[in-house]
Amino acid sequence: MKPEVLQLSAILIPEILEELNAHYTVHRYYEQADKAEFLREHGANIRGVVTGGHTGISREVMEQLPKLEVIAVNGVGTDAVDLAYARDRGIHVTATVGALTEDVADLAIGLLIAACRGLCTGDRYVRAGLWKPTATPLAPLPLARQFSGMRVGIVGLGRVGRAVATRASAFGCPIRYTDLKAMDDVPYTFVPNLIELARESDALIVAAAADNAQGIINAAVLDALGKGGYLINIARGKLVNEPDLVAALVEGRIAGAGLDVFVDEPEVPPALFGQENVVLQPHRASATVQTRTRMGRMVLASLAATFAGQLPSARVTG
Numbered sequence: 001m002k003p004e005v006l007q008l009s010a011i012l013i014p015e016i017l018e019e020l021n022a023h024y025t026v027h028r029y030y031e032q033a034d035k036a037e038f039l040r041e042h043g044a045n046i047r048g049v050v051t052g053g054h055t056g057i058s059r060e061v062m063e064q065l066p067k068l069e070v071i072a073v074n075g076v077g078t079d080a081v082d083l084a085y086a087r088d089r090g091i092h093v094t095a096t097v098g099a100l101t102e103d104v105a106d107l108a109i110g111l112l113i114a115a116c117r118g119l120c121t122g123d124r125y126v127r128a129g130l131w132k133p134t135a136t137p138l139a140p141l142p143l144a145r146q147f148s149g150m151r152v153g154i155v156g157l158g159r160v161g162r163a164v165a166t167r168a169s170a171f172g173c174p175i176r177y178t179d180l181k182a183m184d185d186v187p188y189t190f191v192p193n194l195i196e197l198a199r200e201s202d203a204l205i206v207a208a209a210a211d212n213a214q215g216i217i218n219a220a221v222l223d224a225l226g227k228g229g230y231l232i233n234i235a236r237g238k239l240v241n242e243p244d245l246v247a248a249l250v251e252g253r254i255a256g257a258g259l260d261v262f263v264d265e266p267e268v269p270p271a272l273f274g275q276e277n278v279v280l281q282p283h284r285a286s287a288t289v290q291t292r293t294r295m296g297r298m299v300l301a302s303l304a305a306t307f308a309g310q311l312p313s314a315r316v317t318g
Contacts, residue, residue, distance in 0.1 A: 001025075003307050004045045006065070009052035011074065013289070016296030024048070024303065039064045048072065048303050053095070054265065054283070056080020062091070070306035072299040075286070076100055077236065078316055079210055087317050094302035094314040096295040098159060104285040105163030108205050108234045109171075111258025112152075114279045115230050116145040116203075121276045145228075145255065148172050153201030155194065155217070156208025156235065157183055164205055176200055179208075198224035203232060210236030217241060222248040230256045234285050237262040246271045249278060260285050 005024040011017050020026055027046070032038040043064040051057050053075025059082045062068060070092040071081060078095055086093050114120055118141065125131060125141060152168045154161045154177040165175045165188055175188040178197045182190035191197040198204050198221045206217060217231065217240040225231065231254060233240055242263045248254045249272070256277035262268050265283055272278050286292065302312040 003047045003303075004042070005048040005050060005303065006042075006046045007050045008057060009050075009055040009074065011050070011292075011296055011299075013293050013296050016293065016300065019300055020050070023300075048306065050074060050299055050303070051081075053077030054080065058082075059085050062086070062089075070094065070302060070312065072302040072312075074295050074299050077210070079236075083317055091317070092302070092306055092312050092315045093317045094298070094312045095316050096298040097314065097316070099294040099298055100286040100291055101159045101163050103288050103291045104160045104207075104234050105167055107260060107281070107285040108160075108164045108207065108232055108258075109167045111232050111234070111260065111279050111281070112150075112203055112205070112230060113147050115232070115256040115258045115277065116147045116150075118142070118144045118276070120279055145230075149174075150202040151176070151200060153177065153191070153197040153204045154188075155197070155204065155206045155239075157186065157188070158207065158209065160234070161205075161207040162186065164207055168205075195221055195224045198222070198229070199226075201225065202228060203230040206231070206233040206235045206239050208235050208239060210239050214238045215241040217245070219244040219248065222254055225254050227253060227255060229254050230258070232258045234260045237265060242269060249275050 002025045005026050007026050007028050008030055027042055029035065044066055046065045047067050047069050049057055049068065049071045051071065051073055053073055057071055062085060068091050071086065073095045076095050076097050078093060081093055083093055122141060148171045150173050152173045152175055154164055157177045157179045161177065169175055176191050176197055177188050178191050178194050191200060194216060204225055222244060246269050249257060258279040260281040261283050268280065272280060298314050302314050305312040
């Protein structure tokens with residue numbers, strides 16, 4: 001009999017879904033109208049859970065899965081999973097750490113270039129026919145900000161932060177960073193104080209883990225970044241004090257922002273919609289076929305190893 005797996009969020013890669021369905025009896029929890037009744041009927045037989053980093057799994061649901069052996073997170077964030085409870089029960093929690101790095105770093109640089117160069121504004125200008133000489137005269141598009149050579153400050157020099165630094169360095173950008181401690185194996189300048197890092201940066205890129213931090217990018221940090229500075233967030237929305245950021249953008253206290261993540265997704269502060277200096281994305285830094293396939297393969301490997309009585313290599317619960 002196939003092991004039973006509870007799927008809490010969708011997987012968009014057909015080949016991964018086919019393999020998942022071939023090896024397991026998959027229950028798509030997110031499609032259930034009466035989730036409580038579904039758990040009462042099937043919860044006792046569930047041995048594995050597949051979920052996303054944002055979705056996670058509540059302790060309440062975990063408590064109704066007495067045979068649960070593994071929670072395979074199709075993402076890198078585990079803050080939506082009660083890791084302490086999972087450890088106490090001996091449940092493996094795995095994540096697709098490393099699979100997303102290149103795509104997330106690519107998007108960070110893409111957001112910064114788009115914000116600095118006004119790419120989205122220019123795109124809308126052309127699509128609206130305003131480039132034509134017959135168009136209604138409007139104020140000309142403002143000159144953009146050069147990206148090459150910008151002083152880039154990185155908040156969190158983990159896998160993604162390092163990949164961002166490599167890319168920015170190729171554009172001649174001096175790199176500074178802050179983290180819990182200085183890193184001996186990188187050529188970049190360590191700045192222990194976040195406000196000081198912002199003051200020394202033209203662009204601040206948030207790439208830190210969010211498990212134990214919230215609202216660290218606040219009004220003081222944004223004021224230190226200043227009127228010529230840009231904020232890029234490809235980490236977690238909760239790392240930024242959103243009202244402080246909105247105020248700084250509306251009041252012109254920073255030059256612009258590129259945001260892939262928000263505090264209360266999918267809700268986005270409406271005040272941002274009218275800001276031409278802000279580039280918005282729907283939390284899709286890892287949304288390429290290549291990365292989502294790698295992530296899916298890691299999820300499948302975690303399930304297979306666990307059900308074979310082995311320790312999954314991608315576990316984050318030790």
